Every structure is written in structure tokens, then in C-alpha cells.
Amino acid sequence: MTEPFDDIAPTSDELTDYDRAHVRLYTRLLDAMTDDAAWQEIVAILFGMDPTREPDRSRRVFDSHLARARWMSETGFRLLLSEGRLPG
Secondary structure, three states, rough: OOOOOOOOOOOOOOHHHHHHHHHHHHHHHHHHHHOOOOOHHHHHHOOOOOOOOOHHHHHHHHHHHHHHHHHHHHHHHHHHHHHHOOOO
């Protein structure tokens, strides 16, 4: 079962409760990209979505969360560590 998610990930320059709750999702998303997985496969596995049935929504969810996962890898994880929180 996939964890609940919003169609659009946060875009704030601040770490959000949503980010804190989705650290594992962001990490898995980045790992899948490193493995050159197709976005459709990633959406199906990580978000439980059918990109054939909902192509526009699936792509929006994927793009939004990938952008946030990249932000987390560049900025967000440092903010988590400064709060004394370790991902996991």
C-alpha cells in the first residue's frame, strides 16, 4: 500500500510537515531515477497510480515530487539534520 500523497508536492523554500512525512518516498524516487527507471514505472510503484488511465495527473504527480526530491537532496536534508532529525 502506498502512503497518502498530494498531487502537487510542496514548493516552499522551507521544510514542511509533508516533506518530513515523505522522506522515504523522495529517497526512493531519487533511487529509481538513478536506476534509469521509466517515469511510468515509478508512478505505478511509488504512487500506486496507473499512468495509462491518468496520464496527465500521473505525470504531474511525478514531476512535482521529483522536483521536491531534488530540492530535498540539495537543501531539505540539511534542514532536517539542523533540526536534529535523521531521515528514516
